[in-house]
Amino acid sequence: MMKKVFASILVVAMSLSLVACGSGSSSGSSAPAAPAASAASSAASSAPAAPTGSTEKFTLKLAHPNPDTHVFHKASEVFKQEVEALTNGNVTVDIYPNNQLGDSKEIIQSVSMGAVELNISSSAQFSVFNDEINVLDLPFLFPTRDDAYARLDGDAGARLGAGLEDNNVHLLGYLDGGYRCMFNSKRPLETPADFQGLAVRVQDSEVYFGMMNSLGAIPSFLPWGDLYVSIQQGVVDAGESGLAQIAAQRFYEVAPYISLTNHTFTANMFVMNKAKWESMPADYQAAIEAATEKMIAFEREQMVVAEQNALTTLKDNGATISEVNAADFQAAVAPVWDDFAAKFGQELVDLFSK
Structure with missing residues (x-):
């Protein structure tokens, strides 16, 4: 996406030139270390792209x-500000947080149908359109954030995005959803054996089901918005997500045992309805891509800070924080990798891990 965006910024600048001529004028937790400065960060700090010349009006729901x-909401606000500034207010972005327009499974269908133009959801949600995306859920796939960003921003990530196009979904980029950790209402989870018999809500992904089965847990799918009450009522015992989300949604109130497993890195896909994308002038597309670049750079930096702050919040609210030996868990879930490679091919696995 990086090369494409830099090229797109050039398109914006050329468009402005033509218009002017025509007018005569980790942290304290055991989470993996923060990434080194990336090209995305450098782009965000460089001079802003020039405004567009088109005048058509669009309103986009995000x-x-x-x-x-x-x-994610703060990053969405960055995107909104950039798009509206670069298009002279001709493209406006309305943000709908907290599943206001439906849960993630419903929203990605709405994006495909064109009822919602923009969406941020975890990659697992999009496997309904392209089951190769499940590769991103393989446990312990990305040892560091730099590893994750290099794959997602390169040819490997582009391949997964291309698989969405037939379903009228256009990939704009990947956000950092953080390394996923366990939270539960029963006991500290420090070894694979501690998972035995634990009822765990997971994403609707065969990889997550396989992972929990290999640990002896009992996985099930529930809508994310139902999880807090489901733990409170004893329907399930546990869930898993990034620390920032665990803290933001106050899961420590009903599931005070937090285990820093860092079992997967969550790649959140930022997507747009393809038909709407293709209907927009080239300079608006360039503005959206430039805004996406700035949004991603901001979000990735802020997620590292958010994880650090979340760990403090969890501790301050009395949560029990457990460290784990990652090697023990990697050995326990190794069959998940074998099963995935048997179904989708070793080439796909190697594309993201070699």
Whole structure:
């Protein structure tokens, strides 16, 4: 996406030139270390792209599943500000946080149908359109954030995005959803054996089901918005997500045992309805891509900070924080990798891990 965006910014600048001529004028937790400065960060700090020359009007709805205190919402606000500034207010973005327009499974269908133009959801949600995306859920796939960003921003990530196009979904980029950790209402989870018999809500992904089965847990799928009450009522015992989301949605109130497993890195896909994308002038597309670049750079930096702050929040609210030996868990879930490679091919696995 990086090369494409830089090229797109050039398109914006050329468009402005033509118009002017025509007018005569980790942290304290055991989470993996923060990434080194990236090209995305450098782009965000460089001079802003020039405004566009088109005058058509568009209003875009951007939906995401998190509360307005979450870094995804703040990143969405960055995107909104940039798009509206670069298009002279001709493209406006309305943000709908906290599943206001439906849960993630409903929203990605709405994006496909064109009822919602923009969405941020975890990659697992999009496997309904392209089951190769499940590769991103393989446990312990990305040892560091730099590893994740290099794959997602390169040819490997582009391949998964291309698989969405036939379903009228256009990938704009990947956000950092953080390393996923366990939270539960029963006991500290420090070894694979501690998972035995634990009822765990997971994402609707065969990889997550396989992971929990290999640990002896009992996985099931529930809508994310139902999880807090489901734990409170004893329907399930546990869930798993990034620390920032665990803290933002106050899961420590009903599931005070937090285990820093960091079992998967969550790649959140930022997508747009393809038909709407293709209907927009080239300079608006360039503005959206430039805004996406700035949004991603901001979000990735802020997610590292958010995880650090979340760990403090969890501790301050009495949560029990457990460290784990990652090697023990990697050995326990190794069959998940074998099963995935048997179904989708070793080449896909190697594309993201070698």
